[in-house]
Amino acid sequence: MSEPHSHAHEHHDHAHPHRHPPRPDTDDTLGHFQIMEIAVRELLIGKGIVSPDEIQRAIEAMDTRGEALGAKIIARAWTDPAFKARLMADGTAAVRDFGVDMGTTRLFVVENTPTVHNVVVCTLCSCYPRMVLGLPPDWYKSRNYRSRTVREPRAVLQEFGTIVPADKEVRVHDSTADMRYLVLPERPAGTEGWSAERLAALVSRDAMIGVAIARTPA
Amino acid sequence: MREPIRGHHDMGGLPAGRVEKTEHDYAFWEKRVDALNVLLAAKGHLRVDEMRKNIEALPPDAYDRMTYYERWISAIANTLLQRGVLTADELGRKMEEIARREGVSP
Amino acid sequence: MTGRAAANASVPARFKPGDAVSVRRAHPPGHIRTPWYIRGHRGTVVHALGPFANPEELAYNRPGLPAQPLYRVRFRQREVWPDYVGNEADTLDIEIFQHWLEPAGGER
Numbered sequence: 001m002s003e004p005h006s007h008a009h010e011h012h013d014h015a016h017p018h019r020h021p022p023r024p025d026t027d028d029t030l031g032h033f034q035i036m037e038i039a040v041r042e043l044l045i046g047k048g049i050v051s052p053d054e055i056q057r058a059i060e061a062m063d064t065r066g067e068a069l070g071a072k073i074i075a076r077a078w079t080d081p082a083f084k085a086r087l088m089a090d091g092t093a094a095v096r097d098f099g100v101d102m103g104t105t106r107l108f109v110v111e112n113t114p115t116v117h118n119v120v121v122c123t124l125c126s127c128y129p130r131m132v133l134g135l136p137p138d139w140y141k142s143r144n145y146r147s148r149t150v151r152e153p154r155a156v157l158q159e160f161g162t163i164v165p166a167d168k169e170v171r172v173h174d175s176t177a178d179m180r181y182l183v184l185p186e187r188p189a190g191t192e193g194w195s196a197e198r199l200a201a202l203v204s205r206d207a208m209i210g211v212a213i214a215r216t217p218a
Numbered sequence: 219m220r221e222p223i224r225g226h227h228d229m230g231g232l233p234a235g236r237v238e239k240t241e242h243d244y245a246f247w248e249k250r251v252d253a254l255n256v257l258l259a260a261k262g263h264l265r266v267d268e269m270r271k272n273i274e275a276l277p278p279d280a281y282d283r284m285t286y287y288e289r290w291i292s293a294i295a296n297t298l299l300q301r302g303v304l305t306a307d308e309l310g311r312k313m314e315e316i317a318r319r320e321g322v323s324p
Numbered sequence: 325m326t327g328r329a330a331a332n333a334s335v336p337a338r339f340k341p342g343d344a345v346s347v348r349r350a351h352p353p354g355h356i357r358t359p360w361y362i363r364g365h366r367g368t369v370v371h372a373l374g375p376f377a378n379p380e381e382l383a384y385n386r387p388g389l390p391a392q393p394l395y396r397v398r399f400r401q402r403e404v405w406p407d408y409v410g411n412e413a414d415t416l417d418i419e420i421f422q423h424w425l426e427p428a429g430g431e432r
Contacts, residue, residue: 106373123359123361124357124359150359150361150416151361151405151408152408152409152410153410153414154409154410154414155409166410166411167411168411169411169413169414169415170401170410170411170414170415171414171415171416171417172401172414172415172416172417173417173418174359174416174417174418174419175419176357176358176359176418176419176420177357177373177376177379177394177419177421178376178394178419179373179396179419
Protein backbone atom coordinates (compact mmCIF):
# COMPACT_ATOMS: atom_id res chain seq x y z
CA MET A 1 0.00 0.00 0.00
CA SER A 2 1.75 3.20 -1.02
CA GLU A 3 2.01 6.03 1.46
CA PRO A 4 0.52 9.45 0.68
CA HIS A 5 2.70 11.64 -1.50
CA SER A 6 3.57 15.08 -0.31
CA HIS A 7 1.45 16.90 -2.84
CA ALA A 8 -1.45 14.47 -3.14
CA HIS A 9 -3.24 15.28 0.08
CA GLU A 10 -6.05 17.78 -0.26
CA HIS A 11 -6.47 19.83 2.84
CA HIS A 12 -9.12 22.40 3.57
CA ASP A 13 -7.77 25.28 5.58
CA HIS A 14 -10.23 27.03 7.81
CA ALA A 15 -11.32 30.51 6.82
CA HIS A 16 -8.68 33.00 7.84
CA PRO A 17 -9.04 36.75 7.44
CA HIS A 18 -5.50 37.57 6.36
CA ARG A 19 -4.37 35.18 3.66
CA HIS A 20 -0.89 35.44 2.32
CA PRO A 21 0.45 33.71 -0.76
CA PRO A 22 1.44 30.15 0.16
CA ARG A 23 4.78 28.69 -0.75
CA PRO A 24 3.96 25.98 -3.27
CA ASP A 25 4.56 22.46 -2.01
CA THR A 26 6.67 21.74 -5.06
CA ASP A 27 8.10 24.50 -7.20
CA ASP A 28 9.06 22.21 -10.02
CA THR A 29 10.84 19.51 -8.05
CA LEU A 30 10.94 18.36 -4.45
CA GLY A 31 13.81 19.76 -2.45
CA HIS A 32 16.12 17.67 -0.29
CA PHE A 33 14.38 18.55 2.96
CA GLN A 34 10.92 17.92 1.54
CA ILE A 35 12.17 14.47 0.58
CA MET A 36 13.51 14.10 4.11
CA GLU A 37 10.07 14.94 5.52
CA ILE A 38 8.38 12.33 3.38
CA ALA A 39 11.01 9.75 4.31
CA VAL A 40 10.85 10.41 8.04
CA ARG A 41 7.05 10.37 7.99
CA GLU A 42 6.78 7.19 5.96
CA LEU A 43 9.35 5.38 8.10
CA LEU A 44 7.59 6.42 11.29
CA ILE A 45 4.20 5.37 9.92
CA GLY A 46 5.73 2.06 8.84
CA LYS A 47 7.05 1.51 12.37
CA GLY A 48 3.66 2.39 13.88
CA ILE A 49 5.04 5.41 15.71
CA VAL A 50 2.64 7.90 14.12
CA SER A 51 -0.39 7.52 11.89
CA PRO A 52 -1.58 9.64 8.95
CA ASP A 53 -4.76 10.41 10.92
CA GLU A 54 -2.82 11.75 13.86
CA ILE A 55 -0.79 13.99 11.58
CA GLN A 56 -3.91 15.31 9.91
CA ARG A 57 -5.60 15.95 13.27
CA ALA A 58 -2.54 17.80 14.56
CA ILE A 59 -2.52 20.01 11.45
CA GLU A 60 -6.22 20.73 11.84
CA ALA A 61 -5.80 21.55 15.52
CA MET A 62 -3.05 24.07 14.77
CA ASP A 63 -5.21 25.60 12.03
CA THR A 64 -7.91 26.43 14.59
CA ARG A 65 -5.51 28.57 16.56
CA GLY A 66 -4.67 32.07 15.54
CA GLU A 67 -5.46 35.72 15.86
CA ALA A 68 -9.21 35.17 16.34
CA LEU A 69 -8.73 32.93 19.36
CA GLY A 70 -6.29 35.34 20.98
CA ALA A 71 -8.54 38.31 20.28
CA LYS A 72 -11.47 36.56 21.99
CA ILE A 73 -9.35 36.06 25.10
CA ILE A 74 -8.28 39.71 25.10
CA ALA A 75 -11.83 40.96 24.55
CA ARG A 76 -13.09 38.84 27.44
CA ALA A 77 -10.37 40.25 29.67
CA TRP A 78 -11.47 43.75 28.71
CA THR A 79 -15.13 43.12 29.50
CA ASP A 80 -15.00 40.64 32.41
CA PRO A 81 -12.92 41.83 35.39
CA ALA A 82 -13.13 38.47 37.15
CA PHE A 83 -11.77 36.69 34.07
CA LYS A 84 -9.05 39.29 33.72
CA ALA A 85 -7.97 38.74 37.30
CA ARG A 86 -7.75 34.98 36.69
CA LEU A 87 -5.89 35.54 33.43
CA MET A 88 -3.29 37.73 35.10
CA ALA A 89 -2.90 35.40 38.07
CA ASP A 90 -2.66 32.16 36.10
CA GLY A 91 -2.92 32.53 32.35
CA THR A 92 -2.49 28.81 31.74
CA ALA A 93 -5.56 27.95 33.82
CA ALA A 94 -7.69 30.85 32.60
CA VAL A 95 -7.35 30.04 28.89
CA ARG A 96 -8.69 26.54 29.48
CA ASP A 97 -12.05 28.35 29.36
CA PHE A 98 -11.32 28.67 25.63
CA GLY A 99 -10.16 25.08 25.23
CA VAL A 100 -6.50 26.05 25.19
CA ASP A 101 -4.11 23.44 26.55
CA MET A 102 -0.66 24.94 27.05
CA GLY A 103 0.92 21.48 27.46
CA THR A 104 4.34 21.70 29.07
CA THR A 105 4.51 25.49 28.69
CA ARG A 106 2.94 28.19 30.85
CA LEU A 107 1.07 31.24 29.61
CA PHE A 108 2.05 34.59 31.07
CA VAL A 109 -0.12 37.51 30.14
CA VAL A 110 1.66 40.85 30.33
CA GLU A 111 -0.55 43.89 30.47
CA ASN A 112 0.04 47.11 28.61
CA THR A 113 -0.81 50.06 30.83
CA PRO A 114 -0.51 53.83 30.62
CA THR A 115 3.03 53.44 31.97
CA VAL A 116 4.33 50.19 30.42
CA HIS A 117 4.36 48.82 26.88
CA ASN A 118 5.35 45.15 26.54
CA VAL A 119 6.89 43.40 23.54
CA VAL A 120 7.83 39.73 23.20
CA VAL A 121 10.73 38.05 21.41
CA CYS A 122 12.64 34.77 21.58
CA THR A 123 16.26 35.60 20.78
CA LEU A 124 17.48 32.00 21.00
CA CYS A 125 14.91 30.33 18.77
CA SER A 126 11.24 31.16 18.16
CA CYS A 127 9.24 30.47 21.33
CA TYR A 128 5.73 31.79 20.78
CA PRO A 129 2.32 31.21 22.40
CA ARG A 130 1.38 28.76 19.63
CA MET A 131 -1.44 27.14 21.55
CA VAL A 132 -3.24 30.49 21.45
CA LEU A 133 -1.93 32.33 18.41
CA GLY A 134 -1.06 29.39 16.12
CA LEU A 135 2.12 29.45 14.07
CA PRO A 136 4.28 32.56 14.33
CA PRO A 137 4.90 34.87 11.38
CA ASP A 138 8.20 34.62 9.50
CA TRP A 139 9.42 37.95 10.79
CA TYR A 140 9.10 36.88 14.42
CA LYS A 141 11.54 34.05 13.68
CA SER A 142 13.88 36.22 11.60
CA ARG A 143 17.44 37.11 12.46
CA ASN A 144 16.68 40.81 12.38
CA TYR A 145 13.77 40.67 14.83
CA ARG A 146 15.51 38.27 17.19
CA SER A 147 18.73 40.27 17.22
CA ARG A 148 17.43 43.81 17.50
CA THR A 149 14.27 43.70 19.62
CA VAL A 150 16.14 43.21 22.91
CA ARG A 151 18.60 45.99 22.11
CA GLU A 152 16.60 48.63 20.25
CA PRO A 153 12.93 47.82 20.83
CA ARG A 154 11.72 51.33 20.09
CA ALA A 155 13.37 51.34 16.66
CA VAL A 156 11.89 47.92 15.86
CA LEU A 157 8.45 49.06 17.01
CA GLN A 158 8.78 52.14 14.86
CA GLU A 159 9.38 49.88 11.85
CA PHE A 160 5.98 48.38 12.63
CA GLY A 161 4.49 51.87 12.78
CA THR A 162 4.25 51.87 16.57
CA ILE A 163 5.67 54.81 18.48
CA VAL A 164 5.81 54.43 22.24
CA PRO A 165 5.94 57.80 24.04
CA ALA A 166 9.38 58.61 25.40
CA ASP A 167 8.10 58.79 28.97
CA LYS A 168 6.49 55.35 28.86
CA GLU A 169 8.49 52.26 29.82
CA VAL A 170 9.14 49.69 27.08
CA ARG A 171 9.58 46.25 28.59
CA VAL A 172 10.98 43.48 26.38
CA HIS A 173 10.35 39.85 27.29
CA ASP A 174 12.90 37.36 25.97
CA SER A 175 11.28 33.91 26.18
CA THR A 176 14.19 31.73 27.18
CA ALA A 177 12.40 28.99 29.10
CA ASP A 178 8.93 27.45 29.37
CA MET A 179 6.93 30.65 29.72
CA ARG A 180 5.01 31.89 26.71
CA TYR A 181 3.96 35.50 26.65
CA LEU A 182 0.76 37.11 25.41
CA VAL A 183 0.46 40.88 25.51
CA LEU A 184 -2.85 42.24 26.80
CA PRO A 185 -3.14 45.49 24.81
CA GLU A 186 -4.70 48.59 26.30
CA ARG A 187 -8.39 48.84 25.52
CA PRO A 188 -8.89 51.69 23.06
CA ALA A 189 -10.81 54.78 24.08
CA GLY A 190 -14.29 55.24 22.64
CA THR A 191 -15.31 51.60 23.10
CA GLU A 192 -17.46 51.98 26.19
CA GLY A 193 -20.34 49.52 26.20
CA TRP A 194 -19.00 47.51 23.25
CA SER A 195 -19.64 43.78 23.20
CA ALA A 196 -16.71 41.37 23.47
CA GLU A 197 -17.33 40.31 19.87
CA ARG A 198 -17.05 43.88 18.62
CA LEU A 199 -13.96 44.52 20.73
CA ALA A 200 -12.23 41.37 19.47
CA ALA A 201 -12.16 42.85 15.96
CA LEU A 202 -9.86 45.60 17.24
CA VAL A 203 -7.20 43.14 18.46
CA SER A 204 -4.55 42.00 16.00
CA ARG A 205 -1.97 39.27 16.40
CA ASP A 206 0.70 41.96 16.22
CA ALA A 207 -0.86 43.73 19.21
CA MET A 208 -0.68 40.48 21.18
CA ILE A 209 3.02 40.17 20.36
CA GLY A 210 3.48 43.80 21.30
CA VAL A 211 4.70 45.30 18.02
CA ALA A 212 1.36 47.05 17.57
CA ILE A 213 -1.45 48.40 19.73
CA ALA A 214 -5.14 47.66 19.45
CA ARG A 215 -6.95 49.43 16.63
CA THR A 216 -9.05 52.43 17.56
CA PRO A 217 -12.66 52.77 16.44
CA ALA A 218 -12.88 54.62 13.12
CA MET B 219 41.62 30.64 19.21
CA ARG B 220 41.57 32.44 22.56
CA GLU B 221 37.92 33.53 22.76
CA PRO B 222 34.86 31.46 23.53
CA ILE B 223 32.65 30.88 20.51
CA ARG B 224 29.19 32.38 20.61
CA GLY B 225 26.46 30.12 19.21
CA HIS B 226 25.20 31.28 15.83
CA HIS B 227 21.64 31.03 17.16
CA ASP B 228 22.47 33.16 20.22
CA MET B 229 21.91 36.41 18.40
CA GLY B 230 20.27 38.76 20.90
CA GLY B 231 21.81 42.22 20.65
CA LEU B 232 23.83 41.64 17.48
CA PRO B 233 23.59 44.21 14.70
CA ALA B 234 21.03 43.38 12.04
CA GLY B 235 18.90 45.01 9.38
CA ARG B 236 15.33 46.17 9.13
CA VAL B 237 12.66 43.63 10.04
CA GLU B 238 11.06 42.47 6.80
CA LYS B 239 7.47 41.80 7.64
CA THR B 240 7.22 38.77 5.39
CA GLU B 241 4.62 36.21 6.06
CA HIS B 242 3.55 33.15 4.17
CA ASP B 243 0.82 30.66 4.64
CA TYR B 244 2.58 27.47 5.54
CA ALA B 245 2.99 24.85 2.82
CA PHE B 246 1.49 21.44 3.52
CA TRP B 247 4.88 19.86 4.01
CA GLU B 248 5.76 22.54 6.57
CA LYS B 249 2.56 21.88 8.50
CA ARG B 250 3.38 18.18 8.42
CA VAL B 251 6.81 18.89 9.92
CA ASP B 252 5.17 20.94 12.64
CA ALA B 253 2.64 18.18 13.30
CA LEU B 254 5.37 15.56 13.42
CA ASN B 255 7.26 17.62 15.98
CA VAL B 256 4.17 18.02 18.17
CA LEU B 257 3.27 14.32 17.92
CA LEU B 258 6.78 13.00 18.53
CA ALA B 259 7.18 15.25 21.57
CA ALA B 260 3.82 14.14 22.94
CA LYS B 261 4.80 10.50 22.44
CA GLY B 262 8.14 10.97 24.16
CA HIS B 263 10.34 10.45 21.08
CA LEU B 264 11.92 13.88 21.23
CA ARG B 265 12.21 16.77 23.60
CA VAL B 266 12.07 20.36 22.49
CA ASP B 267 15.58 20.90 23.90
CA GLU B 268 16.98 18.05 21.77
CA MET B 269 15.43 19.78 18.76
CA ARG B 270 16.92 23.11 19.74
CA LYS B 271 20.33 21.56 20.40
CA ASN B 272 20.33 19.97 16.96
CA ILE B 273 19.34 23.23 15.28
CA GLU B 274 22.04 25.06 17.23
CA ALA B 275 24.57 22.53 15.93
CA LEU B 276 23.93 23.41 12.29
CA PRO B 277 26.83 25.18 10.60
CA PRO B 278 26.21 28.94 10.50
CA ASP B 279 25.80 29.20 6.75
CA ALA B 280 23.39 26.24 6.71
CA TYR B 281 21.44 27.81 9.59
CA ASP B 282 21.10 31.04 7.63
CA ARG B 283 20.29 29.47 4.26
CA MET B 284 17.87 26.82 5.44
CA THR B 285 14.27 27.83 5.95
CA TYR B 286 12.67 27.44 9.34
CA TYR B 287 11.01 24.08 8.65
CA GLU B 288 14.05 22.77 6.80
CA ARG B 289 15.92 23.28 10.06
CA TRP B 290 13.13 21.55 11.97
CA ILE B 291 12.94 18.45 9.78
CA SER B 292 16.73 18.23 9.90
CA ALA B 293 16.56 18.43 13.69
CA ILE B 294 13.78 15.85 13.91
CA ALA B 295 15.80 13.46 11.74
CA ASN B 296 18.93 14.00 13.81
CA THR B 297 17.08 13.49 17.07
CA LEU B 298 15.58 10.25 15.84
CA LEU B 299 19.03 9.10 14.69
CA GLN B 300 20.51 9.99 18.07
CA ARG B 301 17.76 8.07 19.83
CA GLY B 302 18.09 5.05 17.57
CA VAL B 303 14.51 5.31 16.31
CA LEU B 304 15.84 5.52 12.76
CA THR B 305 19.17 4.61 11.28
CA ALA B 306 21.05 6.73 8.77
CA ASP B 307 21.00 3.79 6.39
CA GLU B 308 17.24 3.32 6.38
CA LEU B 309 16.69 7.06 6.12
CA GLY B 310 19.13 7.37 3.24
CA ARG B 311 17.58 4.45 1.36
CA LYS B 312 14.05 5.74 1.92
CA MET B 313 15.08 9.15 0.61
CA GLU B 314 16.61 7.54 -2.49
CA GLU B 315 13.40 5.55 -3.03
CA ILE B 316 11.28 8.68 -2.78
CA ALA B 317 13.56 10.58 -5.11
CA ARG B 318 13.29 7.77 -7.68
CA ARG B 319 9.50 7.74 -7.26
CA GLU B 320 9.30 11.51 -7.77
CA GLY B 321 11.89 11.67 -10.52
CA VAL B 322 14.27 13.97 -8.64
CA SER B 323 17.68 13.64 -7.04
CA PRO B 324 17.82 12.81 -3.32
CA MET C 325 9.94 15.11 31.42
CA THR C 326 9.99 18.88 31.26
CA GLY C 327 8.17 21.41 33.39
CA ARG C 328 7.48 21.38 37.08
CA ALA C 329 9.29 18.61 38.95
CA ALA C 330 8.55 17.02 42.30
CA ALA C 331 9.78 19.11 45.21
CA ASN C 332 12.06 16.37 46.45
CA ALA C 333 13.86 16.25 43.10
CA SER C 334 14.71 19.95 42.98
CA VAL C 335 17.37 22.27 44.28
CA PRO C 336 16.09 24.61 47.02
CA ALA C 337 15.33 28.16 45.94
CA ARG C 338 18.04 30.69 46.88
CA PHE C 339 16.35 33.85 45.63
CA LYS C 340 13.07 35.68 45.97
CA PRO C 341 11.44 38.64 44.25
CA GLY C 342 13.35 41.83 44.96
CA ASP C 343 16.75 40.16 45.23
CA ALA C 344 19.64 41.70 43.28
CA VAL C 345 21.38 39.05 41.20
CA SER C 346 24.23 38.80 38.72
CA VAL C 347 24.30 36.47 35.76
CA ARG C 348 27.47 34.37 35.74
CA ARG C 349 29.95 35.31 33.06
CA ALA C 350 30.57 31.72 31.94
CA HIS C 351 30.72 30.29 28.42
CA PRO C 352 30.40 26.52 28.56
CA PRO C 353 29.71 24.60 25.37
CA GLY C 354 26.40 22.81 25.05
CA HIS C 355 22.74 23.79 24.93
CA ILE C 356 22.60 26.92 27.06
CA ARG C 357 19.40 28.93 27.57
CA THR C 358 21.08 31.91 29.22
CA PRO C 359 21.60 34.34 26.34
CA TRP C 360 25.16 35.47 25.68
CA TYR C 361 24.22 39.14 25.86
CA ILE C 362 23.05 38.99 29.48
CA ARG C 363 25.97 37.15 31.01
CA GLY C 364 27.82 39.26 33.54
CA HIS C 365 24.91 41.68 34.02
CA ARG C 366 23.02 42.63 37.17
CA GLY C 367 19.28 42.49 37.52
CA THR C 368 16.46 42.10 40.01
CA VAL C 369 14.35 39.00 40.55
CA VAL C 370 10.72 39.84 39.78
CA HIS C 371 9.18 36.39 39.92
CA ALA C 372 10.17 33.01 41.32
CA LEU C 373 8.69 30.54 38.83
CA GLY C 374 9.43 27.29 40.64
CA PRO C 375 11.66 24.35 39.71
CA PHE C 376 12.10 23.13 36.15
CA ALA C 377 14.13 20.27 34.69
CA ASN C 378 17.42 21.59 33.34
CA PRO C 379 17.29 22.10 29.55
CA GLU C 380 21.08 21.73 29.36
CA GLU C 381 20.51 18.07 30.25
CA LEU C 382 17.16 17.57 28.50
CA ALA C 383 19.01 18.40 25.29
CA TYR C 384 20.74 15.02 25.60
CA ASN C 385 17.57 13.18 26.59
CA ARG C 386 18.66 13.07 30.21
CA PRO C 387 16.12 13.87 32.94
CA GLY C 388 17.63 17.22 33.92
CA LEU C 389 17.16 16.54 37.63
CA PRO C 390 17.43 17.79 40.25
CA ALA C 391 15.24 20.56 38.86
CA GLN C 392 16.60 24.08 39.07
CA PRO C 393 14.55 27.01 40.30
CA LEU C 394 13.73 29.38 37.46
CA TYR C 395 13.34 33.13 37.88
CA ARG C 396 12.15 36.07 35.86
CA VAL C 397 14.88 38.62 36.22
CA ARG C 398 14.47 42.24 35.21
CA PHE C 399 17.34 44.28 33.80
CA ARG C 400 17.57 47.99 33.01
CA GLN C 401 18.29 48.43 29.33
CA ARG C 402 20.66 51.34 30.02
CA GLU C 403 22.78 48.99 32.10
CA VAL C 404 22.80 46.17 29.55
CA TRP C 405 23.58 48.20 26.40
CA PRO C 406 26.06 51.08 26.62
CA ASP C 407 24.49 52.71 23.56
CA TYR C 408 20.85 52.10 24.47
CA VAL C 409 18.42 54.60 22.95
CA GLY C 410 15.21 55.03 24.89
CA ASN C 411 13.73 55.75 28.25
CA GLU C 412 15.89 55.41 31.37
CA ALA C 413 13.09 53.24 32.74
CA ASP C 414 13.07 50.72 29.84
CA THR C 415 13.55 47.15 30.99
CA LEU C 416 14.25 43.65 29.77
CA ASP C 417 12.77 40.55 31.46
CA ILE C 418 14.42 37.16 30.94
CA GLU C 419 13.88 33.74 32.51
CA ILE C 420 17.13 32.55 34.04
CA PHE C 421 17.91 29.34 35.88
CA GLN C 422 19.24 29.55 39.41
CA HIS C 423 22.56 27.90 38.61
CA TRP C 424 23.35 30.86 36.35
CA LEU C 425 22.70 33.44 39.09
CA GLU C 426 24.74 34.72 42.00
CA PRO C 427 23.75 37.26 44.62
CA ALA C 428 24.72 40.72 43.38
CA GLY C 429 25.05 42.20 46.83
CA GLY C 430 24.71 45.85 47.78
CA GLU C 431 21.97 48.31 47.03
CA ARG C 432 21.19 49.18 43.40
